[in-house]
Amino acid sequence: MLTGILPFEGDTPLSIAVQHRSDAPKDPKELNAQIPDDLRQVILKCMEKEKAQRYHAVEELSAVLGDIEQGIPTIESRKSR
Numbered sequence: 001m002l003t004g005i006l007p008f009e010g011d012t013p014l015s016i017a018v019q020h021r022s023d024a025p026k027d028p029k030e031l032n033a034q035i036p037d038d039l040r041q042v043i044l045k046c047m048e049k050e051k052a053q054r055y056h057a058v059e060e061l062s063a064v065l066g067d068i069e070q071g072i073p074t075i076e077s078r079k080s081r
Helices: 013-022 037-046 058-070 075-079
Strands: none
Touching: 037 058
């Protein structure tokens, strides 16, 4: 959603499945320079091939995303400055 393209593309479902299993996804920041580095790291961690390298629970991911959200200025906070 943040890059506007799929992480893997191919002519057949099998070719896409093979890429999911063997190829590293493109760095999302290369596709959309506006993605913050911390969010880039979250995306790549979610797409890790090794299960042990990914988030272990949705609560862990939610907490990290909440921390990132806290660092993003909102329209209201910009108006009050």
